[in-house]
Amino acid sequence: MASKKLIILIVPFIMASGILLAVAFELQYANKFYPGITINGEPVSGKTYQQVAAEFEEKTEALQKKGLTLVFQSQTQKTEITIPATATGLTPDAVVEYFSIGPAQEDILHAYNFGRTGGIITRLKNQLSLALGKNVIIPVVASRDSIESLITRETERHFAAQIPAQFSFDENGKAIIIAESPGEEVDTQATTNVVVKRLSDFETQPIVFTLQTQTPNTTQEKLTPFLNLAQHLQTLPGIVFSYQDYTWYASGKTIATWLTLNPDNQITIDDKKLEAFFNEHVNAYMNNPMENSRFAMEGGKLVEVSAGTPGNVADVIKNANLVQIALEKMKRGDGALAPITIALETIISPPQVTKETITKYRIADLVGSATTDFAGGTKDRQHNIETGVAKITGMLLAPGQEFSTVNAIGDITKETGFVEEFVINKDQTIKEIGGGLCQVSTTLFRAALNAGLPITERLNHKYVVPYYGPGLDATIYEPHPDFRFVNDTQNYLLVQGTARNNKVTFEFYGVADGRASQVSTPVLSEEKPVPPNRYIASPKMPAGKITCTTSTYKGITADVTYTVTYPNGQVKTQNFHSVYQAWPKVCLFGTGAAVPVAQ
Numbered sequence: 050m051a052s053k054k055l056i057i058l059i060v061p062f063i064m065a066s067g068i069l070l071a072v073a074f075e076l077q078y079a080n081k082f083y084p085g086i087t088i089n090g091e092p093v094s095g096k097t098y099q100q101v102a103a104e105f106e107e108k109t110e111a112l113q114k115k116g117l118t119l120v121f122q123s124q125t126q127k128t129e130i131t132i133p134a135t136a137t138g139l140t141p142d143a144v145v146e147y148f149s150i151g152p153a154q155e156d157i158l159h160a161y162n163f164g165r166t167g168g169i170i171t172r173l174k175n176q177l178s179l180a181l182g183k184n185v186i187i188p189v190v191a192s193r194d195s196i197e198s199l200i201t202r203e204t205e206r207h208f209a210a211q212i213p214a215q216f217s218f219d220e221n222g223k224a225i226i227i228a229e230s231p232g233e234e235v236d237t238q239a240t241t242n243v244v245v246k247r248l249s250d251f252e253t254q255p256i257v258f259t260l261q262t263q264t265p266n267t268t269q270e271k272l273t274p275f276l277n278l279a280q281h282l283q284t285l286p287g288i289v290f291s292y293q294d295y296t297w298y299a300s301g302k303t304i305a306t307w308l309t310l311n312p313d314n315q316i317t318i319d320d321k322k323l324e325a326f327f328n329e330h331v332n333a334y335m336n337n338p339m340e341n342s343r344f345a346m347e348g349g350k351l352v353e354v355s356a357g358t359p360g361n362v363a364d365v366i367k368n369a370n371l372v373q374i375a376l377e378k379m380k381r382g383d384g385a386l387a388p389i390t391i392a393l394e395t396i397i398s399p400p401q402v403t404k405e406t407i408t409k410y411r412i413a414d415l416v417g418s419a420t421t422d423f424a425g426g427t428k429d430r431q432h433n434i435e436t437g438v439a440k441i442t443g444m445l446l447a448p449g450q451e452f453s454t455v456n457a458i459g460d461i462t463k464e465t466g467f468v469e470e471f472v473i474n475k476d477q478t479i480k481e482i483g484g485g486l487c488q489v490s491t492t493l494f495r496a497a498l499n500a501g502l503p504i505t506e507r508l509n510h511k512y513v514v515p516y517y518g519p520g521l522d523a524t525i526y527e528p529h530p531d532f533r534f535v536n537d538t539q540n541y542l543l544v545q546g547t548a549r550n551n552k553v554t555f556e557f558y559g560v561a562d563g564r565a566s567q568v569s570t571p572v573l574s575e576e577k578p579v580p581p582n583r584y585i586a587s588p589k590m591p592a593g594k595i596t597c598t599t600s601t602y603k604g605i606t607a608d609v610t611y612t613v614t615y616p617n618g619q620v621k622t623q624n625f626h627s628v629y630q631a632w633p634k635v636c637l638f639g640t641g642a643a644v645p646v647a648q
Contacts, residue, residue, distance in 0.1 A: 083164050085179030088157060089187055090250050098161045105153045105187065108251040112150065117248060118255040119240070121204060123233045124262060129255070130203040132196055132244060135511065147195050148248050151188035160185035191245045195526065197237045198481075200244075208233040208260065213267035216279040216305050224280040224305065228269040233260045267310040275316050278380065279305040286388040288375055292395070295334045298388065299326065304376065318376060320369050327363065331393070337361045341402040341443035344545065344558060346415050351407065351558060357400025367394040402443045402543065407558075410445070410541035414561040417500025421492045423485070423516055424551040429468045430485035435548040436466045437489040441555075442546040446536040451505060452544070454490045454525050454532040461486070487524050488516060488553055490532040492546075494523035496555040497534040500542075501566035501613040506533040509627035513602045520571030520607030520627050538562055563616035569609055571627075577604025580633040590639030597636040604631035 078084075082101065084094040093101045116133040132147050163183055164175040211232030219225050240258060247256055285301035303326075309319040339360035342353050368391070375389045383389065406412075423434060441457045461467050461483035469482050487510065494507060498521075507523045508530035514522060523532040536542045540560040547554050579601040590596065609625040 082161055083176065083179055085182045086160050086163060087182065087184045088160050089189075090184060093160065098157065101161075102154060102157050105157060105251065108253055109150050109153060111253045112148075112248070112251070115253075116147075117244060117252070119200070119244070120255050120257045121208070121235065121260055122257060123208060123260040125233075126207065128204070128207040130200070132199060132248075147199065148189060148191040151190070153187045156185050156187045186249075187251075189249045189251070191248050192526075193241055193245065196244055197241045200235065200237045200240055204235040204237075208235065210234055211263050211265040213265040213309060214269045214272050215267070216272065216276075216308055218283065218302060218305075222283065224276055224283065226269045226272050226276065229265050229267065231262045231264045233262055235260065266312060266314075271310055271314055272308075275308065278316065279308060282308075282379060285379055285385060288372065289388040289390045290331065290393050291390060292331070292334070292393045297330050301379070304372075304379075307372075318369065318372050320365075323369055323372055324365060327365070327368070331363070339398040339400050341400050342404055342406075344407065344543070351413055351415070353404045353407070357403045359397055359399045361395040362398050364394040364396050400443075402445065406445070407543070410543075411560060412541060412543050412558050414559060415556060416538075416542070416559045416561055417496050417498075417502070417557040417566075418555065419492050419495035419499055420552055420554040421488060421495070421516065422552050423488050426485065426516075426551070430488075431548075431551070433467050433483055433485040434488050434553060437483075437486045438546040438548040438553060438555075441489070441493075441544060444544045446542040446544065448536060448539055448541065451533055451535045452493075454493060454523075456531075458486065458489070458525075487514070487522070489546075490523040490525040491517050491521070492553045492555050493534075493544075494532055495521060496557055498566060498568050498611055500557045501564040502534045502557075503537055503613075503621070504534050504611070504623060504625075506531050507625065508532075509607075509625075509629065511630055512632040513605060513629045515602075518571075519573065519605050519629055520609045520625065521568070522627075565614045567612045567614075569611075571607040571609050573605050573607055575604075575606040575628075577631045579603055580631050583633045583635045585635060585637050586640045587637040588639075588641045590637060591641055592639050594639040595636055597634050601634050602629075602632040605629050 078095070080097055081095050082093045082098075086093055088101065088105070096104075113134045116131040118129055118131050121128045121130070134148055134150075160183070163185070164172055164179060166172070167175070209230065209232050211234060212230040214229040215227050217225055217227050235258070243256060243258075282301040282305040287298065287300040287302075287304055290297045290299070304318075307318050307322045307326075308316055309322075311317045337360045340355075340358045342357035343355040344351050345354045346352075347354075371391045371394070375391060378389060423431065426434075437458050440459060441454075444452075444457060446452055463482060467483045469484070494504070497504060509520075510517075510522055510524045513519045524530055525532055536559075538559055539562065543558040545556045545558065582597075584595075607625075607627045607629070609627075611623040611625065613621050615621075
């Protein structure tokens, strides 16, 4: 009985104590974040909503305006680069987004309300879970590829890459070794990992990286035992590469300069040097890319106007192995009297779209098309546009499949056929590969609108581009922003494109299902005046010379309504809201060496 009375007395006491603790807890954290709550890894316990909102607004504004500064410290120099939110080029269609920060207010409010909403049991359960911590994320989207590209480009301008030792020959034909050059290379992938983490943590302070001098694997000391081999190769006839009626000759002296060491310090062929030889001498004659069949509407019927043809593409890996085998023969003494002949290997690539393809998928109608003009563009811009169109034309989209322009074009590199265009990053003039590809995405955007297809991703340029005008453009930059749409028809779609006479045309062939699309005329508003001229230093121009490279554009907002009416009467609309900043006249002024005046 005594124990029961004791329990009767203790239970109310415990309950009362719990209530008092709960009341004290609520009083202590009234209008404040509960303990254990973090936002993007930063503790906010004990702070008010207004305090936290102001702090993250300040950090967001600082990152968007100033970017994130990286400091690279080597034994000889210190270099700073900045990762901006966006960067613009000499022309308005060269806009790169490196990172973006989502709206923070909703996420901060969610963190503040955690443990405060719901029933008593739910609230108590959430409050107890805070002992393990609760982290709420404000989304920061970082374009890893863009950041890596920026870091690589900027650091290569300041820090020398390591160069392996290599064989060469003096003026008397004697084999010599050019010594290796140590380098201070930046691990761009690891650096990008740190940048992405700091951005997600809303870090605004500079990040310092210490660089160590690195020595390449192939050194003069390691190559010295093979010096006689290099000298011997010079006396041999070398290699003759053959393909169909073509032949290319590489002397024994040339092959000696291709020698390097593998990780096991065994002599081998440098694949990069061999690839450079192929690029310079062979590929223009050897590579014969396949061609898809081309179609057009004639007399209301889809007909094949150009039959597809297979093509040959060089097999780089197999050819490198063949050269390595030839090297082993030369080391044994073979090939002393005549060059070793190598029949170059190719891969047969059949056409992906033929007349049979059209029959198989019952493609019969032109369901949408668009043409844009790029007259006045540079030769490099035209080349990139033609290359981008060639990579997309002939694609087949299955019912329900989403089309991605970035994925369709693939890697944008010199190796894949693209060339550089001048852009501006910070206050320097630099070149980036692939300028002009937004002409491709913009034309695809308009063709998709005319076909009545749903648009799943589209972003306007930062500035009004004269090639396109406001409201109906679409910018791309690998991997984002991208232009995407979905084939929501019940049949396959064939995408066919051409780039001729300064015009890009895309045509979508499929089966017409009776839908009708309508695109409103862009409604323009909120015009902004042209800002003052922008002057950019260019070390590639003579000192004192000034060249203004672009026209000016006013800022504007454009709204376009896209309406698709289906045969069953259903109507779907999409609104494209585009805000364009004002674009000043951009003038380059020379900071390089002055040009001497003839007397």
